[in-house]
Amino acid sequence: MLERNPRKNRTEVTFVLPADTPPGPVSVVGDFNDWQPGTHTLVARRDGTRAVTVALPGGSAHSFRYLAAGDYWFNDEDGDGHDGVNSRLHT
Template sequence: MLERKPRKDRTEVTFVLPADRPPGPVSVVGDFNDRQPGTHTPRPRNDAKGAVTVGLPSERTHSFRYLAAGDYWFNDEAAGDQDGPNSRLRT
């Protein structure tokens, strides 16, 4: 799930993983972090979901995927759009 908060100079996007996400570490890997695993790692929330917030330039389209342990890649169904194998979001 994605949560967006428009700010004056950017959009804060919170990437939220369900409580039943794959076990082990998960990273948000996208064009906004040079596709580097480990840069944006969701942390547990009180509701057992994992979340990480990233400030992204507004009025742009970004592509991303999640990478879990064991080289398991998966998309965010809430993104609503795909770019080949990637999820896509508009800020």
């Protein structure tokens, strides 16, 4: 799930997943972090989910995916579409 919070010149996007699906650590990787795993790792929240927030320029589009333990790549079904194998996000 994606949560968006518009700011003056940027949008804070929070990437949200269930606490244990998939199990183990999960990172969101995309063109906004040069596809570097571990840069934006999701952390547990009180509501039973895990999340990470990334500030992105307003009016931009980005490709991203999630990377879980065991080299398991997957998309966000709540994204704004797909770019090949990647999810898309518009701010």
